[in-house]
Amino acid sequence: MIRKPLRPLARILKARETGENPDDIEAENRAIRHAEMQDRARKSAQNRLMLLASVFVVAFGTVGLRMGALASGQPSEPRVQSSGAQIISQRADITDRNGRVLATNLLTHSLYAHPQQMIDPDRAATELARIFPDLNEERLHKDFTGKRTFLWIKKKLSPEQMQAVHDIGEPGLLFGPREMRLYPNGHLASHILGGATFGNEGVSSAEVLGMAGVEKAFDNWLRDPANEGAPLKLSIDLSAQAAMEEVLSNGMKVMNAKGATAIFMEIKTGEIIAMASLPDFDPNDRPRPLLKGDASDSPLFNRAVQGQYELGSTFKIFPVAQAIDAKLINPKTMINTQSPMKIGKYLIHDFHNYGGQLSVADIIAKSSNVGTVRIAQMLGVERQKDFLQKLGFFEPTPIEMTEGPTGKPLVPQRWPAVTSATVAFGHGLAASPLHLASAYATIANDGKRVRPTLIHGHKHPEGERLISSGAAKVAIDLLRGVVTRGSARSSNVVGYEIAGKTGTADKPRPTGGYYKNKVVATFASVFPASAPEYVLVVTLDEPSTGTAGGGESRVAGLTAVPVAAELIRRLAPLVGLRPQTESTLPVIEPRAPDGLKLVAN
Structure with missing residues (x-):
């Protein structure tokens, strides 16, 4: 940018010839320069204000449009998506024809161990064997003192068992949240329901898969998020x-x-x-199948x-x-x-x-x-x-x-x-x-x-x-x-x-x-x-x-x-069938029809 000179030579020479003061020329040009600078500053400020105002209009307009879209749309639960493999743990309920629950999910915890983080593995093995009589103390001791870095101990715990393990105070014993399949009616309709087990497992979640019965036959349907948790309604009456x-x-x-x-x-x-x-049988504790003998001997x-x-x-x-x-x-x-x-x-x-x-x-x-x-x-x-x-x-x-x-x-x-x-x-x-x-x-x-x-x-x-x-x-x-x-x-x-x-x-x-x-x-x-x-x-x-x-x-x-x-x-x-007075059925008198004769061979 070329700035306007304060004392232009041509005007100074002419002013001296006419007897004018050259300083007045400098003051005039200085005032003109300052006015131009103010105009440029004002225009720059106006542009910045316009840009800022446009940003605010766009931002608040976007927020308003989104709020309007949410207000006019159907309500739905937010869903979290991840790029990695996801374990689908949610499973729909199974009900009878009247909506009474036959199978549902229960939030529980699993128990696993990091042996390298244990302070007293011998005591941990002894206490766990006391809490869970089905566990082998000698085997636990061997696993806890060996080279293993991770070990599943129990796939599901009751609240009482979880508290007992917590009381051991061993930092190497850890709990993971998960859902388990629960059959609140025990043995009732066990062959129809079949039972469930765990599929892919992580320390914080696990797949629940059907093993038999309708749980297995409708496994994909029960696990499909597109059904939005709708229960599977069976024809049976509880x-x-x-x-x-x-x-x-x-x-x-x-x-x-x-x-x-x-x-x-x-x-x-x-x-x-x-x-x-x-x-x-009780599908909450499904027995193992028979490996030999008559299959009908198995429950x-x-x-x-x-x-x-x-x-x-x-x-x-x-x-x-x-x-x-x-x-x-x-x-x-x-x-x-x-x-x-x-x-x-x-x-x-x-x-x-x-x-x-x-x-x-x-x-x-x-x-x-x-x-x-x-x-x-x-x-x-x-x-x-x-x-x-x-x-x-x-x-x-x-x-x-x-x-x-x-x-x-x-x-x-x-x-x-x-x-x-x-x-x-x-x-x-x-x-x-x-x-x-x-x-x-x-x-x-x-x-x-x-x-x-x-x-x-x-x-x-x-x-x-x-x-x-x-x-x-x-x-x-x-x-x-x-x-x-x-x-x-x-x-x-x-x-x-x-x-x-x-x-x-x-x-x-x-x-x-x-x-x-x-x-x-x-x-x-x-x-x-x-x-x-x-x-x-x-x-x-x-x-x-x-x-x-x-x-x-x-x-x-x-x-x-x-x-x-x-x-x-x-x-x-x-089923609402009221007893009625016996209807009189026609009395059937045995009689050979005309022209029909049957003889033994």
Whole structure:
């Protein structure tokens, strides 16, 4: 910048010629210079003020816009993000159909050690072994005095245990916060829930992973943050589950059974309201699986889903319902029941001698093997297999549990005439009690296929129709006759109009053949018979009860049926089913239809 000179030579020379004072020229130029300097300073200050004002306007405008956006948006919890690997420890609750908690999370602490920071490792080992009797003092001493720099001691602690460890006063013993899975109802619904364990672990957090049951089947869903903590609502009712387990446990003891299972299911939806398998376990302290021997000896074994049993005479309603649907028979049709019946080199007997013939209604009520086989022969092998396959007996049930695929029925590879005969009365094909409950629900559901589920409120497409509505109603009437005048009379709970079928099947030996004194006793029932709403299946493994004559009985009518009757008395009121006056079902008089004659081979 060129500054204006104070005493310009040209003006000074001219001023001297005219007699002017040169100092006035200097003063004038100095004033002009000062004025220019002030103008520049003023403009600079104005620019700085404008810049500062712009900064404040932008800043406060940004804050105002953000506040407006927050005020108009949906409320949400802030989330912290990190660039490193994150251990997802949050897990959604599991509730029953009424929102009561079955599984939740509990904040607890883990215990770990830094042996190099310990002051008195010998005392620490001794005190820890005293607080935790399952720990080995000698092993702790070796770990604490060796070269290890880190050691897990306990993955979860109770508040009392944490305080006891804290009182040791050892700086090398440290606590880390974490969440653990808690099952507040203990053993209740243990096989359904399954249990959980820890996955990836850190000193301040740990993954909680499902081990079995719905915990494993829905593991990804329960851990998904996108669900925002929404609980997984199961179809079971906590009150009904508790009542079922209490009655089933007492019945198992009274009947001297090795194990027991029961399934209580809604017919229209397939939702399981209660399902129990005994013996059971506490998922808070899940036992180790058996590594040898019979898997069913383990309390982890779910008899309702994994059990593969020959379910005996409960199968007899299937060929009968199919034959009624095909219009081959009706309830009054007379069938040749001359016993024994010969198929190839095999003889098929009835438990009692029922004479030369019985009506179809009496074949079901009296549970005639021979009569059922003759009806199955009318259908033929292929039609019989096709119907059982559509009922679900050739595949695992679609239940939402990891154990579901392991319960695939044992179906004969070959299906000769004798296999068709034995399967007709429940031998030679082994399936789970849940398969049986689903099949009975299908018949009671007006003949439309029912698939079991453990999820409440989930809409399923309407099932395929397997038999006509008329045939389904007749089949239920026949099952009602088993209760009113057949082998299940002790299940005739007044006011609930029970219909069902008993089944007593000899247990197969692992080496081949069957035990003479070991059976599986089952009672499959639906109620009320006039408008079926619920299915109940009860199975006892190796039951045995005394008889009036001082002997011993293992048949389902004296073992599984009384247990089922008590279950119905307890469960029906819990689901709001009021006892009604028994509806009068049509009396079925056995009569041979015109033109139909059946003779023995």
